Amino acid sequence: MKEESLRDLKAYQEEYPNWLERHRAALEVKDWGSAFGDYPVLIYGDCPWAPMEKPLSSSRLGLLSTAGVYMKDDQPPFDAENIEGDWRFRELDITADKSDLAIAHTHFDHKYADADLNSVLPLDRLQDLVTEGVIGSLAPKAMSISGYCLRPDLIWEHTAPAIVAKMKEMEVDALLHIPV
Amino acid sequence: MEAAGIPTVALANLRTPVLRMKYPRAALVRHPRGGTVGEPGDAESQLRFLRQTLALLKDAPDPAHVEILNSEWKGT
Numbered sequence A: 001m002k003e004e005s006l007r008d009l010k011a012y013q014e015e016y017p018n019w020l021e022r023h024r025a026a027l028e029v030k031d032w033g034s035a036f037g038d039y040p041v042l043i044y045g046d047c048p049w050a051p052m053e054k055p056l057s058s059s060r061l062g063l064l065s066t067a068g069v070y071m072k073d074d075q076p077p078f079d080a081e082n083i084e085g086d087w088r089f090r091e092l093d094i095t096a097d098k099s100d101l102a103i104a105h106t107h108f109d110h111k112y113a114d115a116d117l118n119s120v121l122p123l124d125r126l127q128d129l130v131t132e133g134v135i136g137s138l139a140p141k142a143m144s145i146s147g148y149c150l151r152p153d154l155i156w157e158h159t160a161p162a163i164v165a166k167m168k169e170m171e172v173d174a175l176l177h178i179p180v
Numbered sequence B: 001m002e003a004a005g006i007p008t009v010a011l012a013n014l015r016t017p018v019l020r021m022k023y024p025r026a027a028l029v030r031h032p033r034g035g036t037v038g039e040p041g042d043a044e045s046q047l048r049f050l051r052q053t054l055a056l057l058k059d060a061p062d063p064a065h066v067e068i069l070n071s072e073w074k075g076t
Helices: A009-028 A032-038 A111-115 A123-132 A152-169 B015-021 B043-059
Strands: A060-065 A069-071 A090-093 A101-103 A141-144 A174-178 B008-012 B025-028 B065-068
Touching: A009 A032, A009 A152, A060 A123, A069 A090, A123 B043, A141 A152, A174 B043, B008 B015, B008 B043, B015 B025, B025 B043, B043 B065
Parallel strands: A060 A141, A060 A174, A174 B008, B008 B025, B025 B065
Antiparallel strands: A069 A101, A090 A141
16 A cells, blocks of 8 residues: 555654543543544545446455444454454454344444344345346455544554455455445 | 555445545445445335445546435434
8 A cells, every 4th residue: 555645644643642642531431522623633645546447247346344343253342442442353254144243333323233234234235236237246255344443553554454455365356335 | 445456435424534535436325324325124225325336436437536325314
């Protein structure tokens, strides 16, 4: 990945420890409103661009979700109580029974997902689109992260390259990203 | 992901982060948090939003393109 895409990564890394110390007490009592007013938001520069070379109908699609979904019998949940969030990722078997999947993310209401997981993680709908012939095939593993993470530098340095490598390994042609 | 040669598209409901993060291609819907893809049990609408989003892989005219989808959350 090109460093210039993330214009002020260094500025973020310089400011973040001080910001965290200033707002640690607020974060611990989940007072997001007062904490995030001066959070050192990253400013993104140029947008990398890869053209879609193949028709979707003959492409393999990968899925990346930020809903904090994990496989509850096989994986530890995301550390939803950590004030800095959880920057790691989980791999979800797209054929897993819905009862094997759970959400560890305390920053959004799970009521829609509890009623129908497709509202945040549309595994059934994407399978419908494969059956219809709109999508060629799906990558066997969906990548799952938690949308609450105060350490984009760790995502940039560790999580994103690892997810790219997984997508390459699964010979993914295009990626659908669904943030929450 | 794009820098590694994999075209990406996002389906999202939060306007500010989408604009700030410069997703290569993004579709925006007016859905509450936790319901990005569509209302629970409404497979037809979920499929429509996904089809429109995935179409941007080919159809987005330039980098950081954001398409506003015609969406309405009917539930409470």
